[in-house]
Amino acid sequence: MRPESSALQDLVRQLHHDGTPWLPCGLASRLDWGAPVAPGCGSLSCAALDRILEHNPGDFTITVEAGAPLAAVQQALAEHGQWLAVDRPWGTGQAPASAGSIGGLVARGLAGGYRQRYLGIRDQLIGIRVLRADGVEARAGGKVVKNVAGYDLMRLFTGSWGSLGLITEVTLRTLPLPPQRRGLLVQGSLQALAELSRKLLHSSLTPERVDWWSASLAAAAGLEAQPLVVVGLASIDAASLNHQIATLRSSTALACRDLAAEELHHLHIVARGATADGVALPRWLLRLGVNPDQISSLLAAPELDTLAVDLAVSSGLGMAWTLEDPAGPSEPMAERIARLRQLCGRLGGHLTVLRQPAESSLASWEDAPSRPLIEAVKYCFDPRAQLAPNRLPGVRPTRAQCS
Numbered sequence: 109m110r111p112e113s114s115a116l117q118d119l120v121r122q123l124h125h126d127g128t129p130w131l132p133c134g135l136a137s138r139l140d141w142g143a144p145v146a147p148g149c150g151s152l153s154c155a156a157l158d159r160i161l162e163h164n165p166g167d168f169t170i171t172v173e174a175g176a177p178l179a180a181v182q183q184a185l186a187e188h189g190q191w192l193a194v195d196r197p198w199g200t201g202q203a204p205a206s207a208g209s210i211g212g213l214v215a216r217g218l219a220g221g222y223r224q225r226y227l228g229i230r231d232q233l234i235g236i237r238v239l240r241a242d243g244v245e246a247r248a249g250g251k252v253v254k255n256v257a258g259y260d261l262m263r264l265f266t267g268s269w270g271s272l273g274l275i276t277e278v279t280l281r282t283l284p285l286p287p288q289r290r291g292l293l294v295q296g297s298l299q300a301l302a303e304l305s306r307k308l309l310h311s312s313l314t315p316e317r318v319d320w321w322s323a324s325l326a327a328a329a330g331l332e333a334q335p336l337v338v339v340g341l342a343s344i345d346a347a348s349l350n351h352q353i354a355t356l357r358s359s360t361a362l363a364c365r366d367l368a369a370e371e372l373h374h375l376h377i378v379a380r381g382a383t384a385d386g387v388a389l390p391r392w393l394l395r396l397g398v399n400p401d402q403i404s405s406l407l408a409a410p411e412l413d414t415l416a417v418d419l420a421v422s423s424g425l426g427m428a429w430t431l432e433d434p435a436g437p438s439e440p441m442a443e444r445i446a447r448l449r450q451l452c453g454r455l456g457g458h459l460t461v462l463r464q465p466a467e468s469s470l471a472s473w474e475d476a477p478s479r480p481l482i483e484a485v486k487y488c489f490d491p492r493a494q495l496a497p498n499r500l501p502g503v504r505p506t507r508a509q510c511s
């Protein structure tokens with residue numbers, strides 16, 4: 109279903125009346141990633157809701173319809189020297205639609221290394237308009253940055269995976285595009301990189317992002333097969349960047365390589381797994397996180413051998429993926445990933461399976477401690493359990509639901 113804006117509310121009311129299950133959808137770039145929804149559930153796409161409704165460069169806010177492609181919004185903002193401070197979504201290829209829609213970005217609620225300086229998408233969202241499962245429209249927040257009234261629907265819908273309602277419009281804060289960007293690439297042992305990361309996080313330097321890569325990802329990017337840390341720096345003037353780079357270099361005995369803005373950009377594209385024109389489709393794709401001071405322990409784990417891994421130093425969150433199963437006789441990947449999930453838990457984090465081969469049936473996520481609360485909220489918004497059936501973040505899908 110791909111209704112025009114004017115027909116959307118009536119359609120949702122009708123679906124509610126008929127008790128039809130449905131899945132909110134943006135541009136369908138990553139719709140089937142994560143827990144599978146119940147078979148036979150149709151999707152309702154926001155692709156026709158693609159307008160930029162209002163951009164206030166002076167106020168640093170933009171209001172867009174949910175189906176607006178992220179790439180188009182970034183382009184429109186760039187014409188005013190602004191941007192939405194979010195990473196390219198993982199897997200984004202050359203085709204602009206492969207970055208997905210703004211609604212999809214909010215619904216998945218994921219962030220990359222830019223979170224270090226700019227926080228996550230939920231912190232950039234200042235207003236939201238949604239259609240509830242019964243077709244009633246709800247609004248929260250507003251169009252100005254200082255907005256504190258009412259219940260914070262913005263945070264609730266961020267990362268809701270289409271399970272609570274259809275996002276139809278969002279207002280986000282924008283930022284000036286940094287005029288200068290440079291970086292530093294540091295390779296070395298896990299222990300030495302852990303020491304450097306610790307220093308960096310507690311220093312007065314203000315990197316835009318700091319990312320850890322596994323040796324496999326470094327090798328895939330044509331670098332030495334050794335773990336590395338990429339520090340991204342942004343500033344309004346070159347002198348400040350020179351100063352930050354000199355300070356960084358003097359704080360470590362490890363070999364460092366300066367990166368120009370284009371090289372830094374290229375590395376970030378590699379780290380987002382972009383190999384194709386459309387969305388990359390790895391055999392295994394995992395979202396994982398650990399306590400930030402446990403990243404080196406995670407990367408040392410044999411379970412991660414041969415996987416490309418990219419983790420943000422400040423949050424300990426990131427992605428791991430492999431395009432192929434390892435060659436030759438080895439432990440089945442599903443068993444390795446199950447052990448990896450336990451390890452992430454022991455290191456203070458979690459693991460979500462976003463993509464896995466058809467023959468594997470690992471649960472995408474485990475029960476969160478707050479499962480009863482999550483289910484109670486779901487019931488309030490969607491009492492007939494019509495939306496994204498079987499896919500509720502924080503509630504482990506049953507084996508029957510997964511297969």
Ligand SMILES: Cc1cc2nc3c(=O)[nH]c(=O)nc-3n(C[C@H](O)[C@H](O)[C@H](O)COP(=O)(O)OP(=O)(O)OC[C@H]3O[C@@H](n4cnc5c(N)ncnc54)[C@H](O)[C@@H]3O)c2cc1C
Nearest residue numbers: 134135136137138139197198208209211212213220270275
């Ligand atoms: C650094 C980074 C890494 C990311 N990595 C991943 C990743 O690995 N996997 C991933 O899936 N996403 C990832 N994302 C999020 C990614 O941006 C979105 O998946 C993408 O924007 C999807 O857009 P889409 O329009 O194609 O959504 P779709 O593929 O159509 O839908 C994606 C999800 O959002 C829901 N949804 C879409 N539109 C709406 C709406 N209007 N209202 C309510 N729910 C909606 C769908 O039900 C589905 O669960 C990442 C984002 C960032 C910033």
